[in-house]
Each structure stands twice: as C-alpha cells, then as structure tokens.
Amino acid sequence: MTPVRNRSDVALRGVYEISKILVTPGRLENTLANVLTLLSSFLDMDHGIVALLDPAGDPHTVIGMGWREERAHEYFGRMPERAVGQIVTTAMPVVVPNVATSPLFAGWSRGSDDAPTDRVSFIGVPIKDRDRVMGTLTIEQLWREDSHYHSVDEDVRFLTMVANLIGQTVRLMDIVGRDRERLMAQQSLLEKELSGKSAPAADPLTGGIVGQSPALRAVLDKIRIVARSHSTLLLRGESGTGKELFARATHDFSPRAGKAFVKLNCAALPESVLESELFGHEKGSFTGAVAQRKGRFELADGGTLFLDEIGDISPAFQVKLLRVLQEGEFERVGGNKTLKVDVRLVCATNKNLEEAVTKGEFRADLYYRINVVTIRLPALRERRDDVPLLAREFLRRFDDEHHTSHGLTPSAYAVLNNCYFPGNVRELENCIRRTATLSSGEGITHDDFACQHDECLSATLWKGAVSPPFRIISPPPRAEVTDYSHPGSDTPTCANPDFCEHVKDSNLKLERDQLIAALESTGWVQAKAARLLKVTPRQIGYALRKHGIELKKI
Known part of the structure; x- marks a missing residue:
C-alpha cells in the first residue's frame, strides 16, 4: 500500500x-x-x-x-x-x-x-x-x-x-473574452447615442473645449470647414493641447456625428496587440483568441476613428495601415474574409513626421495619406486670453468632484497669466488641482502656488523639454506681475522664478546696506526680507551672492 x-x-x-x-x-x-x-x-x-x-x-x-x-x-x-x-x-x-x-x-x-x-x-x-x-x-x-x-x-x-x-x-x-466584446459593443452603442444627442449642438465651446481667444476660434473655424468632408485630418501640436477634444469636435461637426467616435492610442500597445485592436481577429486565430472580435475599424464603420500618437507605430505596422487607407478594406487577424469599411480617419502626433520620413522611420507614402489636411493646435502661451476661463473651469470640476468651494483671487490670476505652461492645458489643469488640494482656504491666492515656493518644475520644462518642431526658443516677455490680493499692495510674484531672475537680475539694484538692514529687521529670514523689499526670495539670494554677504543663523 x-x-x-x-x-x-x-x-x-x-x-x-x-x-x-x-x-x-x-x-x-x-x-x-x-x-x-x-x-x-x-x-x-x-x-x-x-x-x-x-x-x-x-x-x-x-x-x-x-x-x-x-x-x-x-x-x-x-x-x-x-x-x-x-x-x-x-x-x-x-x-x-x-x-x-x-x-x-x-x-x-x-x-x-x-x-x-x-x-x-x-x-x-x-x-x-x-x-x-x-x-x-x-x-x-x-x-x-x-x-x-x-x-x-x-x-x-x-x-x-x-x-x-x-x-x-x-x-x-x-467568458472574459465575451464580456469584453459585450462591453465594447455597449460602449459603441452609447457613443452613438451620445453622438446623436450632441450632433445638433453648434456652440464650439461644447465637448470640453473652453476658450474665446482668436487662436482657438481660428482652429475651430477650420475644423468646422474640414468636418464637412471625409478627408483624413492630421492634428499636430505640443503635448497637452487637447488633440482628442479637437478630434471629437471634428466628428461632432461632421455628417457622421450620428455614428460612432472610436479612439485608440497607438503608442500604448505593442504591435501584435495593436493589429488585433484595429482589425479584430477570428476565433482560434492565435492562442487566447477564444471568440471572434471586431476591431476598431469595424466599430467605427460609418463614423470617425481617432488614432493618437500615429508617429509611434512601427514600420512593419505602417504597411498594414497603409493598405486600409488606400483600399478601405482589410481582413481580421486569422481570417480570410475581406471587410470593407467607411471610416473618417483623424490622426494626431506631436512628433516631427517630416524628420522621421527623412530618417526612414516613417513611410513617405503613409505620411502623404494621413497628411491630407493638417491643423496645428495652438499652445496655451499662444492663447493666453483663455487661461482664466480654463482655470475657472478646472477649478469648478475639482469642486464638483470633491464637494468643495474655491475661488481664484486677483493675485492668483496674475500668477496664472504670467506662467509659461510648457505642458499647455494639461499642465494648467494639474497646477489648478494641486493648488486647490493644498489650499488652506476657499480663496486661492498667489502664495498657494508651487512656483512661489521654488517647487514648480516649469522652469526645467521650458529649458528644452518640448520636442521639435515645437521647441520653445525663448520665454515670453512678460515676467513681472503685481499682487493685488491686498489693497495698496504691489508685491511682485512670478510663476517661473528662474525666468524672472533671468529678466530682472541684470536690473536688480539692492544696495548692500539696504539688504543687510532688511535682513536684520526680519531675523535674517530671506522670505520676509524679500516681502519687505518687494522682491522675490530668489532675487534676495542673488543679491547675497553678488555682495558676498554670509547669512547669519539666529
């Protein structure tokens, strides 16, 4: 036994x-x-x-x-x-x-x-x-x-x-595969219903696009014109300019508004998964394909397909995508039945496609297929009039989510209006959310912003972090702002301290005796001395180095 x-x-x-x-x-x-x-x-x-x-x-x-x-x-x-x-x-x-x-x-x-x-x-x-x-x-x-x-x-x-x-x-x-297919079908149906409801809207400020600046109005006017046709649209611009929102606006303003708007980030998936996501697959076409599945092209039939980060797809997959754009037909992975679809393609990228074509990283024939109509989206620094509107909208969304109530003071608007925002609208939203989260009161002032405490990374970003062809050459000329949070106050604040020093340090005229007197009266606290002298703490540090003054420890 x-x-x-x-x-x-x-x-x-x-x-x-x-x-x-x-x-x-x-x-x-x-x-x-x-x-x-x-x-x-x-x-x-x-x-x-x-x-x-x-x-x-x-x-x-x-x-x-x-x-x-x-x-x-x-x-x-x-x-x-x-x-x-x-x-x-x-x-x-x-x-x-x-x-x-x-x-x-x-x-x-x-x-x-x-x-x-x-x-x-x-x-x-x-x-x-x-x-x-x-x-x-x-x-x-x-x-x-x-x-x-x-x-x-x-x-x-x-x-x-x-x-x-x-x-x-x-x-x-x-079961998991069938549930995923069912959820995607429900999402497609919901998007169609929402598209049908939003199609009659003629206000260009719908769909999450906020602003009234001439640069934004010009882009929306172009999109209205382009949306009437079925031509492929290429949206170009810096990261964070809202390419998906403008792609959605193109769909909403088009005759296809009653159909589905399907989106896919090409950079988020490996090539093998990307092919199945776009073209679908047959049951048993590869291990794990336990059921037939429709791809994004099929789900977007009659509507609009938005391909974000189109510049990041591999050369091998570029060939497969080119055939669909040329002939309007494809086969599911593992299938032999040719499917024809009617899809309006909207692509987006922040890469320099012309440079990629020159280097052989992007096919020239695919470049000409997607570059039928190009619209460049303006950076936030090119539409500064929209900054207050966007800031209020982001603050409203934050308050709705957290059941709070905040407001922006004049000094807060002054900081925002003079910030460079290399991350564009996305960075502005991040800034508003962070400031509202850490704010101790309902009224947000200039002192609540990270840039006022040397904790903002914007200065690092605008020093060459933005990729060509949208590289930032030089910061905007407006650097000094005035804090009107208290009547009679003209204390300067700045959203980019490094840049403010770059502009102001050459004109800084703090006498040695004046600086020492201010530090003595404030217990050698640089921040207090800066407020007394109506300059920034970083300017105080520059003046200390310039005059060779050693800080005392009290």
Missing part, C-alpha cells in the same frame, strides 16, 4: 502546483506549455499534448511539451483518429498499455525516434466544459523491456483532475 500512498501524494502536490500556474495571468499558450512541463516532472512522460477543439471538433489550439505549436499541430494530426475520437465521443479516459497491440493504433508510428525495444503506452483524458468535451489531454510513456509496468489508475485520476482544471481555466477566459 505504500507505493499507492506515495503516488497519491505526488498527484496531490502536482494538482496544487498546476493550479498555481493556471491562476497566474498570462497567455493561454504559455500557461498550457508550463502545465505540460510541470506534468513531466510528476509523471513518466515522453510526449504530452493539450488540444482544444472548436464546436465542429477541429483543433484550434494544440500545445506540445517542448514543441513549437506548428509541430504540435502536425503530431496531433497524425495521431489515430479512432483513439482521439473515442475520448471526445465517450467523454471518458482512454488507456492503452501497449499501442503496438491495440487496434486503435493500427498502422500508427510515432516517428523516426521509435526504438524497437520500447513499449509505448497511451493515456488520454477529455477536457470538459460542463458536459461538453472541449479538448483532450494525452500523454505517451516509454517502457523498456526490463522495466515494470505499474497500474495507471493513479495516473488517470491525476490527469483527469488536471484536465478539469484546464477546462475551467479555458472556460473562464472565454
């Missing part, structure tokens, strides 16, 4: 280890290959194959131990149809102690690695989804003439438990 108990312990440990593999997130192909590898350490296996079948009974996924999927498919295809068919038909295990004497394996040969003195046994168990057989788990064992062939009852029970775990895992992945 001891050997039986030992084999039972081995099976129990094996089921535990295999269950840990199956619950680990990953591709189904890799997961099943790891299961077979682990099985070989618990059983005397020579070959092991997991085959998953489609409803017609044809294998769509075949994984062999230590084999590429192509070879596993080939080997499984040579296995006796009677043996595999009996497992699938009866939904029961099949055990063959010696395949050479079994009628199920009549005329079958394992291949060139056969050894005449070897006896080959076969064990196959069904992989089930409830009562339906969805695949098979088969192993082969080699027995030398001098080896003792033990009872395989424990091996069959062990393999049956493993097959049940595999069936539950595949079924769960299938």
